[in-house]
Amino acid sequence: MILGKSLLIKLGSVYLALLLIFLMMDVNARPANMSAHKDKSPNSKEENEILPPDHLNGLKMEMDGHLNKDFHQEVFLGKELEEFEEDSEPRRNRKKLKDIFSKVDINKDKSVSAKEMQRWIMEKTEEHFQEAVKENKLNFRAVDPDGDGHVAWDEYRVKFLASKGFNEKEVAEKIKNNKELKIDEETQEVLENLKDRWFQADNPPADQLLNEEEFLSFLHPEHSRGMLKFMVKEIVRDLDQDGDKKLTLSEFISLPVGTVENQQAQDIDDDWVRERRKEFQEVIDANHDGIVTEEELEEYMDPMNEYNALNEAKQMIAVADENQNHNLELEEILKYSEYFTGSKLMDYARNVHEEF
Template sequence: MAWQKMLYSCCLLTVCLTSVLAKPPPDKKDRVHHGQDLSDHTHDDKQDFQYDHEAFLGKEEAKTFDQLSPEESKKRLGKIVDRIDRDGDGFVTQPELKNWIKHTQNRYIYENVDKNWKDYDKNNDGHIAWEEFKNTTYGYYEGEAFDDLENKETYKKMLARDERRFKTADKDGDMIATREEFTAFLHPEEFEYMKDVVVTETIEDIDKNGDGLVGVDEYLGDMYSPETGEPEPDWVKTERQQFLDFRDLNKDGKMDREEIGHWILPPDYDHAEVESKHLLFESDKDKDSKLSREEFIESYLRFLNEARSYNDVMKQLRPHQEL
């Protein structure tokens, strides 16, 4: 049935992360939300500018620009500068550059939202009401109608959980999601105001005795279900020690809400902040703490072109300067 397919899709989109593997390998389920690095390349300007290149464009888009001529690269860069310059004053500031870098790195999120938007905005009004989402995902099954389904309690819990998350994402409380609110619903770990609901859902997944806390056995049980008679793997012993040393901060034997939040949504190194300051410093020729279109174009090899040696790029950027 169509609603069942939609229900399955919803399961994949939520943060409902259940314990699943009997003998997990090293790539076991990780609940921790890790901030993305901006590139897989080493950030070393004397080697090449590939890190800056991918940070500015995103990894996939960078591959496209690598195939362009210098003239086409400069033309497209000019259009990108117009998009980065949100206030339209003709200059790009460090905060605007940071926001652009974060946008390019989160492109996969926006693509996911775009894909799902078409499924849920049934009346094409540019918003998604809770009723649209609920009816598309669960059909018209609710109340006693759930009694006709297998695993009806699971479906009821999923519906209640989605409704709670939708209400949290819906800042103005009208139960009609804007695109930003729907993005927060699908990807709550990316939004500070959604942190509490992510913690709540994590506790519901792991807390087996219902005390609202997560003990070491519940923590390990989320990742590992031992087979009868098998010795505890080394990685499980390591995770047990991690819990004692770093998860249970107040050493009371359990993780409370604050400790769980610190675990799954840790304070992160702000890659976009650091990279935007680096790009501004290196490209700001008149040192006025902002970049003009001309400064962007002059430094286009740093932003757009394929990896080259430092000296080769500098010769093109500053052809008359002795290196």
């Protein structure tokens, strides 16, 4: 049947109206504080090759001071994190989870203790470290085209601006001849922050050149104690409102959250504040004096801190420990699979419970 022209126009108008409504709903439903690393754009991979990422796998806090909401899954799954997708086949995910449980359960008593979970967390964190090292080799080549093993700040600046859409040859020529670069204020601010980080990563004797190892510290400060300190100072600087270089609870929970326009957004904001308050009071503020110092935040951020790993193991066990024996059985991990893997397998587990 051939549709009339007027009818087609009406249908097109309805479609556009519905599309507009959908887009508006999506914007309002999305909290403003969601991590930028979740937004995958066609150009993001190229840019991320040379730009320090906001999100670092295996760290409890993002580079911008937000809590890493995927931390538990990252330190439980390691490289297998991407395999547990919400729309993937439940039976296959259940089998993977069972395999992981058997690896964590070192003494094969069909129960995971805090010590076993601690060992596993440390192992998965090291796995993230090795993955970052591997990626860094490729990223370093992108900014060291002449292959001399060193990158100057100006060389990096050219590549960074090129990734932002500037003409690489024109930028290189202007920098070479000390001519002014016409850069927008936002990009200039990012460059200034990157320059501070660049010189911080330049180990003594400072030569303003980064080798591959120093470039790794630049992109991944968790690999360097000195850079970890610098990262902590940046976070404290961004959150510290009274300039005392310490954080109070009110300062820690004052980051901008979602724009509250409906009850759903309000619930998201309330959950966000509640989560940050709990982390501040129960974990970061080690001496429970209501103040977080740079030293306390550094210990909290250190991914290879064994005490933190044990504390994290106990917290993870407490989430799913229904029989209160301070260990985890396979059935408990499966029931709380969304916490450990991001995939909800509980309903499926009820249907196949006899397989256990």
